[in-house]
Structures are given as C-alpha cells and as structure tokens.
Amino acid sequence: MNSYKMMLGAAALAIGSTGAAQAEKLTLYCSAQEDWCQLMANSFQDATGVEVAMTRKSSGETFAQIKAESSNPKGDVWWGGTGDPHLQAAEEGLTAEYISPMRDQLHPWAISQAESAGNKTIGIYSGALGYGFNTELLAANNLPEPTSWADLTKPEFKGHVQMANPNSSGTAYTTLATMMQLFGEDGGFDYMKSLHANINQYTKSGSAPIKAAGRGETTVGIVFMHDAVKQAVAGFPITVVAPAEGTGFEIGSMSIIDGARNMDEAKQFYDWALSADAQNLALRVNAFQVPSNMGAETSDAAPDMSAIKLIDYDFKTYGSSETRKRLLKKWDDDVSTLPQ
Amino acid sequence: MRQLTSERTTHPVLIFWIIVGWAGFLLLPWYGIEDFFTFEWLIDGYPFDEDYAPAGFLIAQGEKLWLAPLIIPLVLSLFALGKPKTHPAFSRFLILAGALGFGWLIIQGFAIGIRGFNADWLRALFGDLDDRQFGMGYGALICAASFLFLFTQGIAARGAINGDVFVVSSIGGIVVIVTAFVFFPIAKMLTAAFITEDGGYSAEVFASKFFDDRLWGLGCLSGARCGVAWNSLFLAVLVGLITTVLGLIFALVVTRSGFRHKRALRALTVLPIITPPFVIGLALILLFGLSGSVTVFFADVIGIQPTRWLYGLPGVLIAQTLAFTPIAFLVLIGVVEGVSPSMEEAAQTLRASKWQVFKTISLPLMRPGLANAFLLGFIESMADFGNPLVLGGNFDVLSTEIFFAIVGAQYDQGKAAVLAMVLLCFTLGAFYAQRFWLGKKSYTTVSGKGDSGVHPQMPRALSIPVLALAMLWAVFTMVVYAMIFYGSVVELWGVNNTLTFKHYVTAFSFRIEEAGIRWSGAAWDSFWTTLKIAATAAPLTAIVGLITAYLLTRQTFAGKNAFEFGTMLSFAIPGTVIGVSYILAFNVPPIEITGTGIILVVSFIFRNMPVGVRAGIASMSQLDKSLDESSLTLGANSWQTFRRIILPLLRPAILAALVYSFVRAMTAISAVIFLVSAEYDMATSYIIGRVENNDYGLAIAYSTTLIFVMLAAVGAMQLIVGRTEIGRRMSQSRTNV
Known part of the structure; x- marks a missing residue:
C-alpha cells in the first residue's frame, strides 16, 4: 500500500492527545x-x-x-x-x-x-590503525615484507602504497593525526611528505585502499586493521601489519x-x-x-590489541574542528602539491 | 466530445476548481497525516480532532486562526460564477481570488513553523505565538492547486496566450512545481556559499572559496595537476563528443543500413543505461586494472609491465562513454527516424550522390538531435558520481569533490555550494552554446503534407567505418556484461572462481507457506520499494517533461527562456547537492516530506524531467506547426490538439522519457543516499552497502537481477506506448499523419 506519512510530529502529538495505545x-x-x-x-x-x-x-x-x-x-x-x-x-x-x-x-x-x-x-x-599488503603482488614485485611505518617510505615501494585522502576520509585523517603524535608535528609532516612520494592514489573512502589491495590493484593499503582482517577472512591474499613504531586508533x-x-x-x-x-x-x-x-x-x-603498541591518542585535541582544519590545510598546501 | 466553450454559461472547468478549493478547505485534513491512506483518521476523531481537522473545522473551533483569511478568496471566486468570460469582472475576481489565496497560503506557511513564528522580526512585531503548525497535508495541497488554477483561468480570461486556459494553466502549474521543488531547495543550499563560520553572511567567504587554486589551477600544463574545474570540463566535453558520435553511429546502423541484427544491437545499446552504478567500474577494473584479466594476459604474452593506467581520466572516460552512449542513442534515434525522406529523395532526384545527400541534407537536419545529445552527455558526465569515485584515481572532478565536501572529514557545506555553482555555470554555458549553434533555423520535416518516402541507405564510404565501429563497441559492451554476469555466479569475484548460485539465493530466496509466499531473501524489501517508487515516478516524469516541451516549442510567452532554464536546472546539478538541499528544504514545514516515499518520487521527477523535455523538444521541432494549426482551425482546442495530434506523433519521445525516468529511478544513487529512510530503502543504496562490506557477489547478483527486471519493464513500456507510424512507403500501408 502506498502509505503516506507526512508528519511524524503530528503522529507523536496524536498519541499524546488521543491517548491511543x-x-x-x-x-x-x-x-x-x-x-x-x-x-x-x-x-x-x-x-x-x-x-x-x-x-x-x-x-x-x-x-x-x-x-x-x-x-x-x-x-x-x-x-x-x-x-x-x-x-x-x-x-x-x-x-x-x-x-x-x-x-x-x-x-x-x-x-x-x-x-x-x-x-x-x-x-x-x-580499532587500531595499520596497513595490509597483498602477498601475491609483493612477491611478484620482489618487495621485502614491510613491518613498520618507515618501511612504507622506502624507495622500492614507490607507486605501491595507497591511502585515503584525509580531506574526505576519517580513516586518513586518523593516519595524519597519528603521525603528528608519533613523530611530532614537523616530523609527522616530513613523514607524510616522504610517504606521498610512494602513494599511487589517494582514495576518497577510508576502506577503499585495502579493498584495492585485496583485488590486486595496489600492493599496500593503509587502513584500520579490522578492515584489513576482514579482507583476509573474506579470502583475499592480505597480510595485516601492526606497525612497529606504534599506532593510533x-x-x-x-x-x-x-x-x-x-x-x-x-x-x-x-x-x-x-x-x-x-x-x-x-x-x-x-x-x-x-x-x-x-x-x-x-x-x-x-588483531590482538595487547600486542599492538598503541599511542595515547589525544581525541580531544585532534578531534576538534580547529586542529583538524589547520592540519588538513597544511597537508593540502605542503604535502599534496608535491610532485610524485 | 466537444468541450463547452460557450460564452454565456460558466465554464465547467471553473466550477470544478471552485468545488475543489472548498473541498480542500472544508473536507480534507489540512495538515499532513502519517499513514493517510489507511484512512484510520476517519474514525479517530475526524473532523474535530486538531490533527485531522480540515481548515474550516479548525477555524470554527478557534484554532489556527491564521488560516481564516483564506475564506475571503474562496468566497471571492464564487462571484465569478455566472458571469460571462468576456466580462471584465470575471477575470478580475478570479485573479484576485487566486493571488490572494495562493499568496496567503505561502506567507503563513513560511511565517509559522513548528516553533511558532519563524523569524525574529515577526516575534518582535506580534509577540510570541503560543501555537505552531506542521507540514501541509492534502487539504492544503488541494486548496493551493485550486487557487493556482483559478488564477491562471483569470489570466487566460484576460486574453493571455489567446485566452487558452490549458496553456496558461500548464505554464502556471509547471512554474509553481519547478519553483517549489527545484529553485527553492537549490537556493536554500546555495546560500550556504556565503555563510561564514559564525553564521553571518559574507561575500568574502565566497570569493576565497571560489578563487581557490585547487579549483582553477593550471598545473597540468607544466606537469603537475590541474584544477578540479578544468578536469571536469575537459572530461565532460570529451564524453559529450564521444557519446554523441557513438549514439549517431548506432542510430544510423539501426535506421539506415542493411544490418540484420538490429534488434540485438538496439537491446545492447540500452544495456548500460539500466546498469546500477559501480558495476561497470568494477567490471572495468577486473578487466583492465593492475591485476585485471586483460592486463595480466598482455603482461604474460607480450611482457608489458602492468600499470595503473586505468585509474584517472582514461578509466572514467571509458566508463562514462559506456554508460551515457545509450542516452545519446535514445535522443538521436527519434531524430534520425524523423528526418523526412522526401527531402533526401528530392536531393537524390536532383542527382546528388548518396554522400552529398547525407552530408548536406540528412546530417544538418539531425542538428537538434546532435546538439541535445551532446548537451545530455556533457551534463551527465558533469554530474556523474559513481564512475569517478571508483575509477578516478587522482583525477578529481567536481561531483566527487562536492560529495566529500559535505560528507567527508571537512564538513564544509559552503565549499560544496561554491563547487556546485561552478558546475552549474559550466552546464549553463553548454546549454547556451547549444542554442547558439542551433540558431534560428527550422528543422521541421514532418508536416501535414503527404510524406511517404523511405530513408536512403548510408553512403558506402560511411557505412563501412560506422558498422565497424558499432561492432567493435558492441563486442566491448558484451565483454563487459559477460564479466558482470560471471561475477554474480562465482564465489568471490576475481579470487575464488567456483561457480555458485548462493548470491542469488541470499538475495532473492522465498518460501511458499500456507499464508502465501514469504519473501525471505535479504534484497526483497528494497527491491519492492524501488519498483514501486520507479513505477510511480516514471509516468509523472514523462507527463511533466512532455507538457514542458510542448510549451517550449509550441507556445510563446513572456519569460520563456527563464522557464526553459528552470526546467533544465535540476538536471545540471549533481544528485548529491539535490539530496542535501532537499533535506534542508523539505524537513521543515510548510512542505515536510523527508523520510517518506514522496520525497524520493519528487526528486526523481525533477531530476529526470529534463530528459523528457529534451527528447520532446528534439522530436517536436520536427513536427510542422501546420499540423497544430489545421487542428485548431478545425475547432479543436489546444488540449485536444496536444492530446490527438502531438502526443501520437511523439511516441518515441514519450518512450524515451518513460524508459529513462524509470531506469534512472532504479539506478540513481547520489541524491538517493540522503533521501532513503528506514521504511523506504532503495536498491542502489542497499547495493552500495554490500559493496562497502565486500559482498561483491551479492551486490552484482542484485545488480544483474535489476538489469533483467528493467529489460522486461522497458520491453513492456515499448509494447504499451507503441511505435509511431509515420506513414511511409514499404514500412506501413496505414497512414495516420
């Protein structure tokens, strides 16, 4: 039936006034x-x-x-x-x-x-931040297994890493904020810059990089580890990595x-x-x-959370719109414009 | 069957609308009611209960007294009864009644909302109002319609547009609904571009967002990346050109070649239009992606290093071309069929070669079709959201930027509004370029005079490359669709290729029980909702679209250009913007329809109507005005002319509008994402949920099912609407022109 409900409020009021059960x-x-x-x-x-x-x-x-x-x-x-x-x-x-x-x-x-x-x-x-890699592509390209954040910035990983765009994805913003807290603001942006050189694509959605890795469209995808585990459980050739330096969540x-x-x-x-x-x-x-x-x-x-080195993530600071706007602008101006 | 147009007695149409006005005021519940059509309100306190009462009963009980002034115009309208149409008081009373009633309805609707007065100055002026009102219901709706049509009848009686009530009323009706459902929400959204962070208004905010380098940067000329605006523009021009050429090729093959499998080709060209979003993109990735089967094959055989070439402009271009060629085809087929063979035959008799005929007669006569096809391809590409999302790589376009400005980590509605404006400027630019190119020439070829030629075949020099291209594209489309179907019957697409039907079972299983069929599959709910909404929206879209096209091609009236612009506007704006602006505009009284099926239907009508308008205009500009004129001279009024002469000749356009709007309602995603609710979930939003969750098998199985359902529906529509038989030799002996 083509039910017509134009007004939830009118209905709510109706219950109040008529006392209908x-x-x-x-x-x-x-x-x-x-x-x-x-x-x-x-x-x-x-x-x-x-x-x-x-x-x-x-x-x-x-x-x-x-x-x-x-x-x-x-x-x-x-x-x-x-x-x-x-x-x-x-x-x-x-x-x-x-x-x-x-x-x-x-x-x-x-x-x-x-x-x-x-x-x-x-x-x-x-859920902790981390990354996953496609084992078949890693082998096909003769790459060493990455274990840390630093590994991803090695020159041999050029064009093999995918992450979401922090402007559009909360996951990627968490990544950005994590680097700020791991390496300090200057060190963090230095890390983002060297990572930028290896990125093949900034996706729009947060979990897209690991899905691409699952289908063999990129070697490494930076995502929340539970998303990566899901790909592995679904049958894709994905190995999940908890980065050695520690990570945000x-x-x-x-x-x-x-x-x-x-x-x-x-x-x-x-x-x-x-x-x-x-x-x-x-x-x-x-x-x-x-x-x-x-x-x-x-x-x-x-992922066994007790085995992962978690940072003391400052949600209050990095969740505020002021910090977010400042970091995103800096990332936009200083990182995303660099040649790859 | 002649309608009464006597000068003495009162026009029955007028009596009808006056009765309707009173009925809306005295009989129907004034405010919106949840579950209206269960009619429970009839036994639940109607007509005295405050929630269900008609306006008349509310006022009688001393409630909502701001509705009382509406009685004045309702009474005023009665004075027009019994007066001859030519009497000056007749039109004066009607215009006054209509304008007063409609105006007051709007004023009180916007002034008083769910928290009393809506504006501070009203509160300051009248003090706090201890009452409030909810969204308007059927009573208000019908009353509004009555006032509107009283007004238009008054205008017509004053002699506007030759006193033609049908034309004036149609114009009035379409202006009002387009204002309410296109201009109003979009204006509400676009003002966001000027809102500063602390809630004030400022042009500076707009300027800083508008002149952003990421929007207009020209870095790509020197190796870096270009601004989003240029990306979108470049892509849209390419897609517009390619789809127009391909559409023309298919139209020529179907109408003017000896090609034998025309029906199969026709079906094939329609396939992409009925494919839910994301599916083509996914199939392309599985074919040409870094680990795609074609890529791997070439890597193994020739030893080329696999690359990610697909991600970016090439991928989006391929996907959009696949997706939008059918639209160009649907527009062009009507036009190519409609080009009168008489002219072509005349040229041939004058010893023109086949090539000369094609180049100097057929092709120029197809110009309206070509221009409209390009415009549609251009706009579709501008507003497309699914393909750039899947295949865009680092090639950003306006539509995805807008989406993520709203839902992404920035929460920047102002930026979205600015981007939407840029996009709108481009589409408008294309629109005016198209009009400029068409100029003021006449493209009329179907006239009332006997016309019984047969289309000549394409010249050979043309037919060989055309056939070859058509075949190539057809094979490519088939491969893509084979991939999609294959994806729905394997365990895990691209990884585990064991054949299985489990995805179909999960989605569409049902059991036959004593109580009837139990639809236990996961997809049924959204499936039925989608069918219902699409089937409701399609005919409404076609009606609104074709009436608009008729007004635009056949009538002249003040403000026609603005009118045309308004009807194209909703199409030029990406669905995301429409979705958000609809929530902003229609979540609060006077029109409160969020969370209902109505908002989905309305959004589909106004998003897809422009295709009906374009197809209608393209076809109608070929019909000679002498047809209308002879009908009018023989005593028919303009409604009868429209109904008996124009409509039957417009069958291809009607079909195009119906098919397109039905299919679009089933496959649209970007606007729908914001408008679906728990009760009204749509197939596409369900599919996206599955894709996000890695259930590719289920998503593709669902999409494949939708494709077959739509094929069946399109076939059924073709049967119902029928084909136009422009009486021509050898095709049909019957002549109905």
Missing part, C-alpha cells in the same frame, strides 16, 4: 557495516519489543544528515562509525548529554571519549540525537548497546573491532 518505536541511524546494523536493530527489537526503524549510512553521511535535520530531528540514536564525526556533532550541539548506568562495565578509553565530549557520546568499539561511538522524538527508547537502546550481550553480536557478523564492554568477547581473528 501505539507500539514504542525508535529511529536508529547506524554507521557500521550493513549486516551488523541489521543484527543490532533486530536483536534490540527482540529483546525489548521496541519497534526499530534503522537507516544505514556512512558516518560522514549521517553527520551531514543530522546537521541538515537539526531544526526538526528525525533520528533518535546514532550508533557506530568512527569517533570524529560524533565528537564534531557533540561540539556543534547536535547530540544530547546522557550518562548511562552501564558505564562501570566499560574500558577506560570508552569513558574518556565520553568525557572529552561533555558526555554527549560514548565509545562502543575501538579510532573509537567507534554512539550518541543520542538532541531533540530525539523517542528519548526513553533512545536511552534504553543506549544502555542495551553497551551491554556485553549486545556487543558480542559483533562476532556473528565478522566485525573485528574491540568491544568497549570489558565483559564482551573479541573474535580470534581480530
């Missing part, structure tokens, strides 16, 4: 992979009886949508996706403050993410949208999504991130 519902904006989103929505529905309408979009697209809808919000909860847009949304007042009773079960990094944003967001999973986040129409259900979902049971669902859909609940399990195939 109607099922509880929740509009979920999801920025993780499709099947994970689907599973989260269905499981929450089964667990609570709340009817979930889920829309999956990348975190950038969701951010753009929430911002466009801000004068008349349509969504209730935004679950998943890298932390920066969540922090940005918090900074712009698009999301609401909420302190969940589940907090004491979470890893400290998840809580510090919340605290850096005035409790307007919280960490739900994390992302915190996948969750926020409640300011002015949500179903605030109670949004909080209910928020608490549920932080529980160990909900986070264990990731295992069923080949999501290899590390869950934020200390009691949740991590997949065997996932």
